[in-house]
Structure formats: C-alpha cells, structure tokens
Amino acid sequence: MNWYEDMGEYGDIAVSTRVRLARNLKAYPFPGRMSEQQEKELLDSISSFLTGTAGGSAFRFVNISDQDPITVGSMVEHHLISPELAIKRGKRGVVLSENNSVCIMINEEDHLRIQSIISGLNLKDCMITVSRLDDLLDGSFHYAWSDQLGYLTHCPTNLGTGLRASVMLHLPAHTETGDIRALVSNLGKLGFAVRGLYGEGSKAAGSLYQVSNQMTLGLSESETVDRLDEVVRNTIERERTLRKIISEKNPVYLEDRIWRAYGILSHCRRITGEEAMNLLSDLRTGVAMDLLKNIPLSELNKLIPDIQSNSICSTEGKPLSEPARDIKRAGLIRALLKKES
C-alpha cells in the first residue's frame, strides 16, 4: 500500500501533508560546485547508509541517472521526487521507504532533501518521521551548520530550519466562489504560499492547492508547523462553510454537477488530463459531501497521480501519443468507478 491509498484526518478536504528538510553535508561543496566524483561519492555513501544497517530492508535506492524519462516523470507525478531532481543533470537519486511515504533525495538543489508524505492533515507524524531520519543522518554525516544562520542551504530561502511543510487541500468551493484569490493574498501576508498540484509554477488542476510555509529563519520548526496547522484548519473550516452555503443556496446545481461528473467519468472513452482533474474534483466534492457513496476518497487520491501523462505511459511500458493517453486515461477512470459501483 502506498501512502496515498490511506485516508487521513480531515481527509474530506486535506489530501496529504508533506514535510521536507533541506540539508547539506559539511564535507562537500554545494551541488553545482561538486565534481562528478564527489557527486558519486555522496550518492553512494548516503544510499548505502540508508539501505544498509541504518534503514534495513525498509528502504530502496533508485538511481535517477539510470532511469528512462517516463519512469522519472511518473515518479514526479507521484510526488516521490521533485521536478528539479528529475530535470537536473549529474549523479542523483532517491531513497524510498516501502510505502513511498519517506523519500530522501540526494544531490537535488541541496545534498539531501528528507521528505515525509502522509494522507490527510498530519503535520505531527510527518515531523516525527523526518526528525528521526535527520538525527540518524546527522549522527553519521555532519551537516553544514552555522550558529548564526542555522542549517546552510543552497538557496537562501531555505536557510535556517531548511524546513518546508505543506498541506495539499481540495478547495472547490473557494475556487467556485472566487474566495481563493483572497485566501492566496491573506495567507501570503502571513508568510504562507498557495501553489498548484505540482508546486511552484504549476496550475491548480482540480482545485487542488498546496499551502506551505515560506519562512525558514526566525521561527523554530515547531512554531512553523503549529502556525501552518492553524492556518490549514481555518481554511478547511472555511471551505466546509462555503460548501454548505453553495449547497443550501442551490442544492440541485451542486447535485447535478456532481452526478454529471460521475456520468461522464464512468462513460467517457477519451479524456484530457485537465478535464479529468476538473471532473474528479467534482467527484471528490460529491464523496466528501456524502452525495456519492461507495467511492473511497483514498481511491480517488490514488487515481490522481496514476492518470498523469508519464504515469500512464509508465503503466503501459512505452511512450504514448496524447490521443492514446486520453483513451488510456478514460479507461483507468472507468475501471475504478466500475469496480467501486
């Protein structure tokens, strides 16, 4: 089972929680200034350490340089690695836990990106997981650290805690009412960014938004996480209120929209990624609001990465044209809805 197949707390609106730490080793220059030999050395030593005695059989190593572009793209779509790790050159890789809930990227923008991802809203468990790994690695490798600045990172925006905590929220009512603009602006003033499904610069397909902290200096890890937690809980409450308002104002409008989404998704023979994301968003709303029964949200969570372009090709084991992907995508969605109906 993968992390996204399980439902977490506030799962009706919070899809997943992610925490990552940016870390660099004292013994090496920053990535970009490393020689190929140094890159290889660091990659080997960290991956052997984690897949060896430190992590036991729980971890496996994937050498990104060895993978074909489809596999790498699919890993990005499944949030196992960052888009940056996928596109950069040089020796790089990722260590993954059995259920893909823990990923340690090696030689990304920083030497190490330690990440935990869990269903629903669960910042506490994510923090426990990354902190344990952080301690484990620090014990053997010694991080680049300054008493004045904290953890030293390649990009100044990560200096200090090196912590980025984010929660993926499904905010269709905010999108529908236009309240999303006010949310982005208000959270911005409080030091939080609101981004699309695949992070910086990506579109908010299917009304999915990532809310994450921007500050890594002047705030402790626990303060950062507590503030994010509060902001996210407020946003979830507001989303629930907005959904109630929309539903009470015109129940048939919402019901019709949700059932149409179900009707199209369970019968279409081809569908673009964008349309699928938008209709799945309606479906998700229907499940969350108990209008649609028998479709587990966890299955919808699992479906989202699976219907992205690279993942479809990866499942097929070969590159596919866009029209061919649209057909496969429709088939995947129909199969899920048929199974659950």
Added chain:
Amino acid sequence: MNWYEDMGEYGDIAVSTRVRLARNLKAYPFPGRMSEQQEKELLDSISSFLTGTAGGSAFRFVNISDQDPITVGSMVEHHLISPELAIKRGKRGVVLSENNSVCIMINEEDHLRIQSIISGLNLKDCMITVSRLDDLLDGSFHYAWSDQLGYLTHCPTNLGTGLRASVMLHLPAHTETGDIRALVSNLGKLGFAVRGLYGEGSKAAGSLYQVSNQMTLGLSESETVDRLDEVVRNTIERERTLRKIISEKNPVYLEDRIWRAYGILSHCRRITGEEAMNLLSDLRTGVAMDLLKNIPLSELNKLIPDIQSNSICSTEGKPLSEPARDIKRAGLIRALLKKES
C-alpha cells in the same frame, strides 16, 4: 400504444411520416369569414359524424376551446394538432384515433385538416389512411372544388391537391459535417422544404428535420408522394454514408461522444430542453449505429414529445417554472434509461 412507440421502416434515421390533406366544405365560407354559429355548426357536424357511425368507437373528439393552455401545448408537442390550431381563436377541435395516429383538425386554417402519422418511412400507409377518410368525408359533406384548380384552400400554397407529405429525419451526420446546408438548398430546388422539429420557423433541435413537399399544383398526389419518397431514401442513404465516414475517420471521437451523452443523460439532475434534445440526438445515433444496446429507438421517439415544456407540466398536472421543468425533464430521462439498462 401511440404511433410513436412503434418503430417503422428505416427507423434508424426516419422518425416518422406524416401526410395531411387540406379540405374545405362547399357549404361554408372559409374560416376567418365564418360566423361563430357557422364555426359551431361545422365543428359539431364533422365531430359527430366521425365519432358516430362513420368512425365508430375508434375516434374521440377534443374541443380545443375547452382545454387549458398546458394541455393544448402538450398536444402540439405530441404532433396531435398544429401550432396554428392551438393559438387561433374561435370554435375549433380535433378528432383523434385511438392510437393518435389519425387526427382530423376542424376549423384550423382550412375547415378540415385530415392527417395520418406513422413511425419510420411509410408514405404509402399514410396515404391510404388519409384517402379513406377523405372519401368518407367527401361522400357526406361535399368539398369546395374547382375543375381548374382542384381542391380550394384558404392559402394558395395548398391549392390543388391540398396535400402536404413530410418525413421527420434524424440527420446528425449531415449536421456535424455541415452537409445539411447543401441538403436544404438542393431539396429546395427540387420543391421540398426542410424544417425543424415543430415545422415552419422552428429550430432543428436534436438534428431532427422535416422534409416535405412544397408543390400542390401541377402534380398528382401519387407523383408528389413518390418524389418525396425518393428524395428521402436518397437522404437516408447519404446520412448512413456520412455516419460511416465520421465513424471510420475517428471511431473514438464518436464512441466517446455517444457514451458521454449516455453518461450525462443517465445521471444529470436538471437539464434544459435544448441540451436534452442534443444529447438524445447523440444517444439516438449510438442506438442506430449499434454502439448502445438495450435502448429501443421507439422509447427515444416517445421521450422527445414527453420532455417538451408543456408536456412536462401536463404530466405534473400544473404549470411549472423553468428550473422545475429542468429537474422533471432530467428525472424523466433518467427513469427511461434506468428502466432500459
């Protein structure tokens, strides 16, 4: 059972065939010049004659002046009376056969409009029915007739045979490819009109078109009907060819469109008349092309009048707002598709 619940020849494309004769009685001035007393006299004598010994229990009389607007509107939508009979004032009515396949309108634009309507393409049977009634009425009432002009009618466009024969065709491929424009123009040159679902001035909702003769002078009844029959058969062949071309060019496009129509129609909670007609057109194409099974075309034919605005209100027994009608319409369609699936 009503006429439209049965499938006829060429039923995949020909929805129904209609023939009507315009007749006036020698003994009365044309409608519009009649006194109220004369209107009443004519209405009574014709309706008594047809529901009495002449027609036996097979016929029933509906006095349109006594009906509420919803019932009258629903009768128009079911093609039982013309829009003209519905909106004009004065004493007027219709005599209907048991299965509504025969309608004799009294005091419409002419004293009598003798009409037969049958599923599919079947001009011969329609002609036999109206001719038999024509002879029956002529024997007792004596028509206004001129040796030079033939049957005398209120409007000169009906002078001569007083015959209007029309076939309702489902032409989605002509619509899709734009060939419908050439068809309208070509048939016009040959003396045939192409009109929408509810005749002159109505829109071709759901790709349904009525093809009818324009000429009533200089051509015999059988020549008129034979020419229409030929033109219609050619149009049907062309429609089949166009469907084949579209389907072979991009089978997934058509399949997807048809299944989406089915998905929406079987799940929507509200739908406008226009969207319903368009999606039912796709559904009809799917059934005709054997992509959708278990949905009898006869049921779709029956559904089309039933989902029109007045018919919905008539079924409910009260006037309904547009949003309320949209909800009822969706319910009627879902119920049919559920029953058949």
